[in-house]
Amino acid sequence: MPSSQQPTNGxxxxxxxxxxxxxxxxSGLYQLYRLRELGLSVRxxxxxxxxxxxxxxxxxxxxxxxxxxxxxxxSWSEELLQEWDWKEHYSGxxxxxxxxxxxxDKFDLRKDIQFNARVESAVYNEETDxxxxxxxxxxxxxxxxxxxxxxxxxxRYTPPFEGIESFRGESFHTSRWxxxxxxxxxxxVAVIGTGATAVQLIPEIAPEVGHLTVFxxxxxxxxxxxxxxxxxxxxxxxKASYPEIHRQIRETTVGLRHEFDPRKTFDVPQEERLAFYExxxxxxxxxxxxxxxxxIMTDLDxxxxxxxxxxxxxxxxxxxxxxxxxxxxxxxxxxxKRIPLETNYYEAYNRDNVALVDVREAPIESITPNGxxxxxxxxxxxxxxxxxxxxxxxxALTRIDIRGQGGQTIKDKWAAGPRNxxxxxxxxxxxxxxxxxxxxCNYTVCAESIVEWITDCxxxxxxxGFRRIAPKPQVEDAWMAYINKVAAGSIFxxxxxxxxxxxxxxxxxRAVLLNPLPxxxxxAKCAEAAxxxxxxxVLQ
Ligand code: N01
Numbered sequence: 217m218p219s220s221q222q223p224t225n226g227x228x229x230x231x232x233x234x235x236x237x238x239x240x241x242x243s244g245l246y247q248l249y250r251l252r253e254l255g256l257s258v259r260x261x262x263x264x265x266x267x268x269x270x271x272x273x274x275x276x277x278x279x280x281x282x283x284x285x286x287x288x289x290x291s292w293s294e295e296l297l298q299e300w301d302w303k304e305h306y307s308g309x310x311x312x313x314x315x316x317x318x319x320x321d322k323f324d325l326r327k328d329i330q331f332n333a334r335v336e337s338a339v340y341n342e343e344t345d346x347x348x349x350x351x352x353x354x355x356x357x358x359x360x361x362x363x364x365x366x367x368x369x370x371x372r373y374t375p376p377f378e379g380i381e382s383f384r385g386e387s388f389h390t391s392r393w394x395x396x397x398x399x400x401x402x403x404x405v406a407v408i409g410t411g412a413t414a415v416q417l418i419p420e421i422a423p424e425v426g427h428l429t430v431f432x433x434x435x436x437x438x439x440x441x442x443x444x445x446x447x448x449x450x451x452x453x454x455k456a457s458y459p460e461i462h463r464q465i466r467e468t469t470v471g472l473r474h475e476f477d478p479r480k481t482f483d484v485p486q487e488e489r490l491a492f493y494e495x496x497x498x499x500x501x502x503x504x505x506x507x508x509x510x511x512i513m514t515d516l517d518x519x520x521x522x523x524x525x526x527x528x529x530x531x532x533x534x535x536x537x538x539x540x541x542x543x544x545x546x547x548x549x550x551x552x553k554r555i556p557l558e559t560n561y562y563e564a565y566n567r568d569n570v571a572l573v574d575v576r577e578a579p580i581e582s583i584t585p586n587g588x589x590x591x592x593x594x595x596x597x598x599x600x601x602x603x604x605x606x607x608x609x610x611x612a613l614t615r616i617d618i619r620g621q622g623g624q625t626i627k628d629k630w631a632a633g634p635r636n637x638x639x640x641x642x643x644x645x646x647x648x649x650x651x652x653x654x655x656x657c658n659y660t661v662c663a664e665s666i667v668e669w670i671t672d673c674x675x676x677x678x679x680x681g682f683r684r685i686a687p688k689p690q691v692e693d694a695w696m697a698y699i700n701k702v703a704a705g706s707i708f709x710x711x712x713x714x715x716x717x718x719x720x721x722x723x724x725x726r727a728v729l730l731n732p733l734p735x736x737x738x739x740a741k742c743a744e745a746a747x748x749x750x751x752x753x754v755l756q
Pocket of ligand 1: 278434554604713
């Protein structure tokens, strides 16, 4: 049981823990497990009413993995690996949420999680070296270590359209989808946005709605998911070879069961190259991206060769050539944004009840009581779905009033973009860790390694009797310079509007948010920082 510290003003006493974890998603659950295993008293606060994070909130129709199921599950419990059966190769949200609930039950994690608990502020006390968090309901708790496992895509973004509150129908953001089934039968439905979320949602609801209007600003390069059920034989093979699967995903560039082809695009003759592209295209998942020639990620001419191949694949699937051309991306290279994996997405536009509105030609002016008004006309709807994405990476942190040494807020420190070392800590915020996987990789692989790094660091501090740890400011500066240099040489900086760079949110400073280092290289940097005895950090 936690101890309590009696306040002098008659308020409820703050509960005392060794560590506080914010968020009970993939990272938070594992962080709670590992710190508890270390013997710490830990409390996890979760905004939702259940575990799962991304897989709790994003329950829109069609939501599923874009990583292979066998590569996404936690790798740290052989028993869990043997007990859990993945039903599909790219498992859907209901099953993923069930999986994380199963994990929470199996390891008895719920007893240390408080649900419906939104953390509003976190303040560091320099005298005690402890953090005090306050929840929305006024409840307070203190701990030496504060770990934000708040997810990189959790702060939803809804454009501030004029009149948004005036709409008389139903409206939903995809990442706050209701638990009850939404009835679309016969309804006039709008989807705003065509990112990975909308690409999964649109073909699921198109057959059910009366009429669907999709408002698109930027088309994406979407690739066939080619999902299928897992056969008993595949299940058996996975269970017999998990150590090998995990070894493989720890050794590949991005932590998935794909590896870039070492050949350069233009070293391969055109005919052979096209045959290679065609073969990749028949494969499931990210094969077309992450098993492609390695230079598509660095050489714009090489990238253009494959981008045009994908554009032609899109043109071939959409019957109306005018609509097809609108769906073809031309303003950014393939892979400069995460590739949405789709099932029958382009075919949805061949239906009589689906229309595409290009909001670059006619921008949305306002939301009216009846629907959506563009500069050209007003459209009437019963339902508006905002598939408009997230204030990625920084949003979930800056929405909490986090105050470090000298009362500095993370919001102020990050006014021009995030400043951190290894994405794990920020100078001036001692004992505050970010268990947010912002590297370019398979989520769980990186999340596990980040959680393990934080756990090892805390173990080291306790073993050596240190009370506080924070990165040296000059080390942080050098890291940020390095990250920016790496990003500048990649295609990630090429997309005009991308959450990777914060450019999807008007007014958000353009900055490298997604660590451009591939998983393998990033994990090596983290391991090196620990192996140096945390010499890049001020330990007191
Ligand atoms: O969000 P997005 P998302 N007027 O930012 C549009 C992960 N994910 O939720 O591109 C009109 O990609 C915006 O237009 P533009 C994955 O990492 C994974 O779809 O900015 N439109 C865009 O079309 C993904 O990358 C899975 O020009 C406006 C859309 O809204 C990330 O989540 C599944 C607008 C937002 O797209 C985010 O995907 C789903 C405006 N004012 C998601 N403002 C898996 O498969 C924004 N838009 C695991």
